[in-house]
Each structure stands twice: as C-alpha cells, then as structure tokens.
Amino acid sequence: MQALCVVVTIGTVIQTASVNIGMFLAGRVLAGYAVGSGLVGTVPIYLSEISSPEHRGLIGGISGCGIAFGTMMSNWVGFACSYASYGPTQWRLPLGMQVPWGVILFCGLATFMPDSPRQLLRIGKVDDARREFLKIRRDLDPQSAYQEFALMRAQIEYEVEREVKSYKEIFKLFRHRALV
Structure with missing residues (x-):
C-alpha cells in the first residue's frame, strides 16, 4: 500500500x-x-x-x-x-x-x-505472525487470542493446501464440469 x-x-x-x-x-x-x-x-x-x-x-x-x-x-x-x-x-x-x-x-x-498476520502465515513466518496478531488484538485475553490465532492459522493452511498454482490447473481440475 x-x-x-x-x-x-x-x-x-x-x-x-x-x-x-x-x-x-x-x-x-x-x-x-x-x-x-x-x-x-x-x-x-x-x-x-x-x-x-x-x-x-x-x-x-x-x-x-x-x-x-x-x-x-x-x-x-x-x-x-x-x-x-x-x-x-x-x-x-x-x-x-x-x-x-x-x-x-x-x-x-x-x-x-502493522504487518498482516495472514500474509506472514502464508509465507511461513509463524512467530512474526503471532507477534503482529498479539499487537493488533491486545484487547483479548491470552487464551482467546491463542484460539483465534490457531483458527486463523488453520484456515490459512487449508487455503494454501488447496490453492490453485496456475491457470492451467483450473482447466485441468474442472475440465469435465467446464465442458458440460
């Protein structure tokens, strides 16, 4: 930005x-x-x-x-x-x-x-992401902050795991459905 x-x-x-x-x-x-x-x-x-x-x-x-x-x-x-x-x-x-x-x-x-904790998680900087998240969400008690961070981390891992890496994959994965 x-x-x-x-x-x-x-x-x-x-x-x-x-x-x-x-x-x-x-x-x-x-x-x-x-x-x-x-x-x-x-x-x-x-x-x-x-x-x-x-x-x-x-x-x-x-x-x-x-x-x-x-x-x-x-x-x-x-x-x-x-x-x-x-x-x-x-x-x-x-x-x-x-x-x-x-x-x-x-x-x-x-x-x-502040840096985006989600972006830091996407590039593998978990400790930096946790630090930024705790700075941003200092209104939470430690247990709630840990739970929200763990949920965010799980969501990012899920997204990265299922991420389409190229346009070629889009047509390869859903070719049958796209042709119908």
Whole structure:
C-alpha cells in the first residue's frame, strides 16, 4: 500500500505539472491505476484482516464511506475551482490538492501500519505472525487470542493446501464440469 501511495503521488504531480495532453494522460493512468486497482481494492481487505470479527463489518463500511466522502469533497473542490479566473489555476489546483493526501497516507502507513498476520502465515513466518496478531488484538485475553490465532492459522493452511498454482490447473481440475 505504501508503494501505491508513492505511485498516486507521482501520478498526481505529473498531472498537475503537465504541459501537454500526453503528460496529463500519463499521470492520470498512473494515479488511476494505483487508486482504482490498488488502494480501493486492497485497503478494505487489509482492514478486514486486522480488525476484530465483531467490528469487521463496521470498519469495512467506514472505509467505503471514506471513499464516498473523498469523492464528494473532490467534486466540491472542482466546483469551487470552476469559479476561479480562467487559466491553469482552474484545473491545476484541484489536482494539486491530492498530493498532500498521498504523502499523509504514506507517512501514516509507514509509521502505524502493522504487518498482516495472514500474509506472514502464508509465507511461513509463524512467530512474526503471532507477534503482529498479539499487537493488533491486545484487547483479548491470552487464551482467546491463542484460539483465534490457531483458527486463523488453520484456515490459512487449508487455503494454501488447496490453492490453485496456475491457470492451467483450473482447466485441468474442472475440465469435465467446464465442458458440460
């Protein structure tokens, strides 16, 4: 997610500083890719991984509301800037106002973002996963934390065991059903 913040910021700076349509579109593609396929897709998944089961839905909903609020604010900024005197300020200011948010998000993620225990389990770092899980879920008593971690570990092992490694396997395993 931190790398995506850098890509968004670079794309936004390119858009804001653009001197021709090609430069503007290049910045737009960079920023759009990072936001659309990266941040909007990965942030809710990450939030659901690090939140407690009883708060998971609420936190996911708040994430969606944050995205909607940001979209609404960008529309209001664009509307307000449409009344600026005609010139580059009219379109550069709304674009440039996106840059600080990418920097703030990057700094916040670099400072406060814990690693995903699920991802650590997937790559075999069980002790690191346990440490991160206990940091995230410090509200639980040790027995409950151990039980939840064991359940998560069993689920990850189950998923890894049944994981399809290539597209070729998809058609190989279910060929008969796919043809019918």
